Amino acid sequence: MTTQDRVERKKRNEMLTNLRKQHPERVKISQAKLKEQRSIRKTLQQVLKTKPHTIPQLAEATGLPAHQVLWYISIMKKYGKVVETGLDEDYEYYLYGLTRETE
Amino acid sequence: MKSDKIHVDTLVVGGGIAGMQASLDLANQGHQVALVEHSPSIGGMMIGLSKVFPTLDCCSCITTPKMAATAHHENIQLLTYCEVQSVTRNDDGFSVQVIQKPRYVIEDNCTGCRSCELVCPLDLPDVENEFGRTAHRVIYVPFTTAVPQKAIIDIDSCIFCGKCIKACPADCIDFTQTPQTLRVEARTIILATGFKVTPYDAKKEYGAGNLRNVIDAMMMERLLAPTGPYGRVLRPSDGKLPDSIAYVQCAGSRDETLGVPYCSRVCCMYAIKQAMLISGALPMADVTIYYMDIRTFGKGYEQFYQNAKAMGIEFVKGKVGRIVEDEDQNPIVRVELIDDNSRVAENKHDLVVLSVGMLPGYDTQPIYDVATAKDGFVQIPDSNVAPTVTTQEGIFATGTATGPMDIVDSIITAGAVAAEASAYMHLHSGSPAAPAAD
Ligand SMILES: Cc1cc2nc3c(=O)[nH]c(=O)nc-3n(C[C@H](O)[C@H](O)[C@H](O)COP(=O)(O)OP(=O)(O)OC[C@H]3O[C@@H](n4cnc5c(N)ncnc54)[C@H](O)[C@@H]3O)c2cc1C
Ligand code: SF4
Ligand code: SF4
Numbered sequence: 188m189t190t191q192d193r194v195e196r197k198k199r200n201e202m203l204t205n206l207r208k209q210h211p212e213r214v215k216i217s218q219a220k221l222k223e224q225r226s227i228r229k230t231l232q233q234v235l236k237t238k239p240h241t242i243p244q245l246a247e248a249t250g251l252p253a254h255q256v257l258w259y260i261s262i263m264k265k266y267g268k269v270v271e272t273g274l275d276e277d278y279e280y281y282l283y284g285l286t287r288e289t290e
Numbered sequence: 291m292k293s294d295k296i297h298v299d300t301l302v303v304g305g306g307i308a309g310m311q312a313s314l315d316l317a318n319q320g321h322q323v324a325l326v327e328h329s330p331s332i333g334g335m336m337i338g339l340s341k342v343f344p345t346l347d348c349c350s351c352i353t354t355p356k357m358a359a360t361a362h363h364e365n366i367q368l369l370t371y372c373e374v375q376s377v378t379r380n381d382d383g384f385s386v387q388v389i390q391k392p393r394y395v396i397e398d399n400c401t402g403c404r405s406c407e408l409v410c411p412l413d414l415p416d417v418e419n420e421f422g423r424t425a426h427r428v429i430y431v432p433f434t435t436a437v438p439q440k441a442i443i444d445i446d447s448c449i450f451c452g453k454c455i456k457a458c459p460a461d462c463i464d465f466t467q468t469p470q471t472l473r474v475e476a477r478t479i480i481l482a483t484g485f486k487v488t489p490y491d492a493k494k495e496y497g498a499g500n501l502r503n504v505i506d507a508m509m510m511e512r513l514l515a516p517t518g519p520y521g522r523v524l525r526p527s528d529g530k531l532p533d534s535i536a537y538v539q540c541a542g543s544r545d546e547t548l549g550v551p552y553c554s555r556v557c558c559m560y561a562i563k564q565a566m567l568i569s570g571a572l573p574m575a576d577v578t579i580y581y582m583d584i585r586t587f588g589k590g591y592e593q594f595y596q597n598a599k600a601m602g603i604e605f606v607k608g609k610v611g612r613i614v615e616d617e618d619q620n621p622i623v624r625v626e627l628i629d630d631n632s633r634v635a636e637n638k639h640d641l642v643v644l645s646v647g648m649l650p651g652y653d654t655q656p657i658y659d660v661a662t663a664k665d666g667f668v669q670i671p672d673s674n675v676a677p678t679v680t681t682q683e684g685i686f687a688t689g690t691a692t693g694p695m696d697i698v699d700s701i702i703t704a705g706a707v708a709a710e711a712s713a714y715m716h717l718h719s720g721s722p723a724a725p726a727a728d
Contacts, residue, residue: 199452206450206465217428217449221412242529253528254502260529261424261519262413279530281522 227251231259232268232285239272241280294472296367298322300711301386301476303374304651306334307353308689308700308707309482310360315708317365321715324367324474325360326374326388329418331436333357334484338419340514342697343563344594350435350517357437369472370438377658383477383684392467394443395429399460402431402439406454406463414447416519421509423526424519429454429463434517477718478684478711481660481668482704483652485690488542488550490644496541496613502527503621504613506646507537507560514567523571525641527619532575532640535568536623537561538610539581543647552665554647555694558585561645562595565603578604578639580625588698608635613642648694660685667693678707684718686711 188196207214227249234240234248242260246253260283263269272284298321302313305327313323325332336342337357339349361368375387410427419433426432429443441462443454455463490506491499503525505513512518525532539561543554558581565577584605586592599605608625611634615621621642627633650667654660661669661681668680668687678686688707689700 199455202465203450203452210450213446214449217412217447220447221449224413225411246528254526257520257524257526257529258415258424264521265424266408274531281524281529281531 227255227259228263228268231256231263232289235269235283235285236290239282239284241275241282243280245283294470296324296472296474298324298367298474298476299715300324300478300480301326301384301474302480302482304334304482304484304689304691305329305332305360305368305370306482306484306689306700307336307356307697308484308691308704309334309480310356311701311704312480312482312688312708312711313360313366314356314363315705316712317363319708319712320365321712322365322367323363324369324476326369326372326474328371328373329432330371330393330440330442331357331432331438332360332368332370333435333437335508336697337433337435338508338515339511340518341563341567343559344588344590346563346566350515354435354437357435361437368438369474371442372472374657375471377479379684382475384475384479386474386476386479388472388474390470390472392445392469393440394445394463394465394467395441396460396462396464397438397440400440400462401460402436402441403459404431404441405457405459406441407431409453409457411451411453412447412449414444420512420519423509423512477715478686479658480707480711481654481658481680481685481687481691482689482707483650483654483691485648485651485694487646488548488554488649490542490646492542492548495611496538496644497615497621501613501615501619501621501642503615503619503640504642504644506541506644507557507564508646510564510643511560514564514571523568530640531572533572534576534639535565535572535578535641535643536621536637536639537565537577537579537581537643537645538613538623539579539584539645541610541644541646544582550647550649550665552647552694553585555585555587556696557645557647559588559591559594559696561643562586562598562603564643566598566601569601569603576604578606578637580606580608580610580623582607582609582628588696648690651691654680654687654691658682658685660687663693665693667691676710678703678710684714686714 245256268289272282302309302325313325337353371391373389378385406429407427410429412428413425415422416426428447497504513523586595607628610625612624623637663669686707688703
């Protein structure tokens, strides 16, 4: 890292700190949301590490409502963390597993 | 870089199919056009649809080239993420004040690569495009075929972690942006502000939006689209592949209690289309359409309906009085069966779709002083003779801004409005067209 890079980084960090200070309330709300999202994503990933699951199976394993699990899985699928691996034996639900990169 | 003063022949307001087509038709005649769209992308409702009746063409495949043609036309200036603030009449036409809302991303530099979106840590429900069924990040490109492909930051949710700044290869992030004022001088204005759907939670009898497996038809369009929230039709409560799907027609139109006494014209046809698409996507599923009358008014539309019947889609003439759910969140439809001596039946389905109607997308009265009719759509005083001429001289209207209609009619009225505005400008430029030879 060159001296100029270091100066730039310092300036950027100062700017971000100032922005956080200017909007403390909304930053706090978003940080709380982020904390919750990280914890739910981690829990889902831990369950999925064992084997692919359907939405109701994930709901049962995590204690989360099924619609909320579906929301998280749709996002994890969109951003490449999760893939469909096939259907369950009754052909009613898709099974979801972690992508190689996430495993 | 946008200039803060723009001179054009026509300002088109609204970048749905009607606004895009009107802009293209004028631009192809050599007129200069500015197209103002308040969302971050043009495309309107049509870009969110799966396939279109009656041809079942992929909607994205026909809308995206139009969006690109509009954005790249040398005679069209695209002003996305902009709002018209005021309109003043002057000797040459109109002076219009437009506010460019900040994206917090330098538009000219952004390539839409999405590197920022991939590293941004916080998910927000994608309400604008996916009805909250999935999410985008705090910084995001609105959708895969958005035009322009530019990122935008939902600043109210940002935690200012700086990850996007580090990831962006083009140095685009700019937290200092503020709203900018542009002035557009235009000789004519075209209103193409479109429609919104009637609220699906309006009717207490249909669950008031509280039943997870009762959705509206626009949500179903997204479930059917390959780019939709799940990439397939799954029911929202638990991701089940639905085996039994029902449509409730006129669930927002022809209903005095909702203040929508008119027929929205497209709901019968889109329900038939969706039923056909479901039959393709879920071959084992039963699809039932509860209806009072089926209205198939356009060219090839009656044949489309007959084809749907032949495919095994069940059309049940009945009045749906109530929808409740059982302990597994399966919707139970209570229906009076008109063709069965008005017997009342209770039918269980996995998913129910409300065929919601059309409401005006925007009230044109306050800013444009353009009168609206009783139903709230732009008033067209002489609709049989001049279907795009409003109560204000020099201001015209097209598409669903003037009332419910389908895509074909929206495109037809877009051609008509372009011709009307062009003729008006010709007449008012003091150089009338040469008389045609006998
Ligand atoms: C569920 C469903 C399915 C359908 N399926 C079909 C089908 O298969 N085939 C078919 O022919 N038709 C179908 N339709 C009808 C079709 O969607 C409409 O005919 C068409 O989209 C109308 O286009 P428009 O440009 O008039 O309006 P819109 O698509 O609503 O575009 C209006 C644009 O104006 C913008 N806007 C609004 N107010 C302002 C403002 N104040 N300033 C700046 N911009 C503004 C909006 O953001 C939007 O981009 C369907 C409709 C629904 C609800
Ligand atoms: S600064 Fe804001 S937009 Fe950028 S990555 Fe962090 S939360 Fe996302
Ligand atoms: S802001 Fe930067 S990283 Fe994000 S899409 Fe634009 S160019 Fe890519």
